[in-house]
């Protein structure tokens with residue numbers, strides 16, 4: 267038998283099949299054909315990956331591929347970080363339809379269309395018919411569901427509740443950055459989000475964002491969040507590991523940061539809220555500016571970052587070191603009485619935001635002993651894949667999709683990203699394959715008509731639809 271591609275001599279980790287062993291991987295037609303010993307002469311192409319880890323490709327369940335003013339950087343940054351499938355938490359789906367062939371880099375993307383983007387809805391309730399229309403349009407164009415921006419652009423609790431209800435009724439996936447006109451993006455907002463779901467399936471975004479110490483001590487908030495999740499089988503979620511957030515550095519006419527998140531960051535770090543504070547935070551390396559350098563976005567620290575902020579008249583993207591690493595570790599590692607992870611997946615909230623740190627910090631948690639290697643692969647690939655019912659991703663069973671990340675364990679970086687059996691990135695170089703949209707059956711005819719590459723997923727077989735325990739029922 268001739269394999270299309272053979273990876274020889276890597277440490278293969280597969281949490282579903284309980285594998286953690288030096289083995290070869292044989293791929294035919296974009297699928298896993300064999301994990302075992304394979305002769306050197308059996309592959310049309312043979313790559314020697316000794317001393318590297320072979321993990322199922324990363325499935326990042328919360329990213330922003332498209333970010334205003336940063337071009338097409340997100341696709342590149344994700345694939346170079348070892349991500350093979352990503353859930354985009356904003357859309358718009360129309361932009362992906364145009365970009366997925368020329369810029370997709372082989373990536374599989376499931377898109378959640380942001381609802382009522384840029385429209386302030388905090389003062390009144392949106393009629394149900396209008397919500398139905400937005401949800402149906404999004405699904406028919408190929409999105410798998412809806413994202414409620416909440417904390418950034420609050421809706422009333424009633425409208426939020428209706429969006430959750432209607433998206434589920436229409437067969438879509440609903441994700442929520444907690445926060446309404448009543449509660450902010452904090453632990454109280456998260457508690458409100460669980461209440462508004464009223465037992466229906468709901469994905470609450472980045473759990474650790476609600477545990478920054480806005481209401482009480484961050485660890486107290488983390489305990490509230492994790493306890494709530496243990497008692498809410500209908501809620502799925504992820505958490506990230508990045509120590510810094512993503513926000514905006516722009517000042518208004520009064521010299522105050524336009525973004526309330528930026529104001530809170532300065533307060534939290536003990537700096538004056540205004541130009542002086544931003545200057546100090548940048549010069550003290552408590553904040554950075556992020557901007558496009560070459561074809562990707564990078565953080566610019568210190569004086570250089572401050573100069574950039576000045577040169578651009580404050581109109582730059584910024585990141586502040588405000589996330590608690592202790593809370594991040596707790597959210598990543600916490601299990602319930604049955605030994606099941608409380609937070610379903612490791613995500614980044616990255617993409618075009620330069621914080622695609624799943625390998626860097628996730629493998630640090632492994633080195634630290636907070637996760638085993640198999641648990642890391644479970645949380646960064648298998649479990650997030652099952653959130654949307656991707657039964658052929660996140661493991662190396664025969665016939666599974668050949669989505670693989672080859673990891674340099676010493677650098678904790680992706681050395682090679684293979685998607686659908688194709689090498690999409692090797693040693694940092696991209697091969698410019700087209701990407702693919704993951705859609706529900708409702709989006710199929712539109713994508714087909716418009717010649718957009720797609721694959722239909724089945725949310726009926728997802729952890730999202732069937733509740734958190736479904737993951738472990740399938741895994742056993």
Ligand SMILES: [Zn+2]
Pocket residue numbers: 328329330355471615
């Ligand atoms: Zn986000």
